[in-house]
Amino acid sequence: MTADVPTLLLMIIVTSLVTSGALLVLNGNQRNDGLQYWAGGLLLSALAHALLLLYGRIPYLLAIVLGNALLSSALASFWLAVRRFHGLALHWARTLALLAAIALLMWLLQHQFASRVVIMGLILGLQAALVLWVLRQRALGAEQQRSRGALLLVCGLGLIVLTMLLRAGAALFFSLNIASILQSNLVQTLTFMVSFLATLVSSFGFVFMAKERADQANLRLASQDPLTGAANRRALMQALETELARASRQHTPLALLMVDIDHFKRVNDHYGHLAGDHVLRHIVGVLRQRLRASDVLGRYGGEEFMLLLPDTDLHGAAQLAEQLRQAVQAAPCEWQGQRIPFTVSIGVAASADTPADPSRTSEALLQAADQALYRAKDDGRNRVALA
Incomplete structure (x- = not known):
């Protein structure tokens, strides 16, 4: 043909x-x-x-x-x-x-x-x-x-x-x-x-x-947060609901860390806002190096970050939080030939592995981690506090 x-x-x-x-x-x-x-x-x-x-x-x-x-x-x-x-x-x-x-x-x-x-x-x-x-x-x-x-x-x-x-x-x-x-x-x-x-x-x-x-x-x-590349608040809330539902189905614990940069306003005032942005990106890099692929890191707002740790109880989350705190303290940010030292305060909360646990809601877990974070800051900053 x-x-x-x-x-x-x-x-x-x-x-x-x-x-x-x-x-x-x-x-x-x-x-x-x-x-x-x-x-x-x-x-x-x-x-x-x-x-x-x-x-x-x-x-x-x-x-x-x-x-x-x-x-x-x-x-x-x-x-x-x-x-x-x-x-x-x-x-x-x-x-x-x-x-x-x-x-x-x-x-x-x-x-x-x-x-x-x-x-x-x-x-x-x-x-x-x-x-x-x-x-x-x-x-x-x-x-x-x-x-x-x-x-x-x-x-x-x-x-x-x-x-x-x-x-x-x-x-x-x-x-x-x-x-x-x-x-x-x-x-x-x-x-x-x-x-x-x-x-x-x-x-x-x-x-x-x-x-x-x-x-x-x-x-x-x-x-994604456009500045740091970490998950934004909307994505964090969706991930939190998803991980809570999975933890409830599988009867596994879920930990939540609230990380806040200490005296971040001083960084902006002394070095400038561009340096402050660089510090925010720097801390995301430091935190990511010590997280698992299943962990979720996001920017909750301003200089505050949130970490979701699936299959992690309060004790394990506290250990990781202390490692993260020490890592941040030991890794000052390099900016235009200057070293910008900074520290973080971390609040840790976790839901238990029982379906009846009242902390198995996003509001309860967030509130517990927030209260722990405020206690870490009130106790002098650069420390970890548990809910």
Whole structure:
């Protein structure tokens, strides 16, 4: 079964143009996620296929030499888009050198159709494989959930690799029996039909990748304190309710620590508010180094932090609190060549491992930890007090 090649080329051109325009609108003023490079690649693809469509009506230099160079440019732009998305260097010099080499090869092989098909099939397949390699390397280096967008992108690029290699193999080992790139046969039909599908699938995949990143950023903004990166108060309250419910189901203890920086106003007054912000970030780093993966650290408000310790009784929480207090005291904050010493007071409360325990409410646990914290401050600060 064959299809009209000019019609398939026209489908690719229209799809590429429409998708590129949609991506440029979607990208807006952002310049950090690679969408503009992907949209540029689609524009280059549309122009390349338009030149191929005009083969025989425009000079060979434009139709084949420039057309194939633009096809390679499109895949190079996709490669740049994925690298930009992952914050990698773009390597413009290598890209331009490849395009110049392709243009020269197409000029030298202007009377050898089969050789052109083999070479371009191998080059385009390799370029698509390089994009897949970048995706694989980033997936291996990041501990994250499987991205559905990345999966679509891999499928689209995989189609390109497979099609280009099959097209090159057909030209190398079998006769294509065509005199022009616009002539229809099974290989031509499969090539351009798959190119049409791959353009859609891979573009949707890249858009979904960008959307997933935006969703993750919005989730972080909704749950993280923007200054310290710790959980914000809203996220802390949700975690507290979740951990209390789990502790009740499993009959396990839950501890809560309230940590307050002693005389924090003096830090701001003496060193400035920027130094105070740095101290807040510094203490989060010190505390995190001594917490388990299951523990929750968040900024409760101002210079006050809250820690949730699942499966931890009052005795264990008191031991950890003392370790944290000593760690903070032993790690002054470095700021513009100065060392800012500071200490913390910590209030410790815990619910028992019995369902009937009246402390198994968020209000009761918070109140108990707050009262312990105030007692630590009243007793002279830089100490731990138990509820």
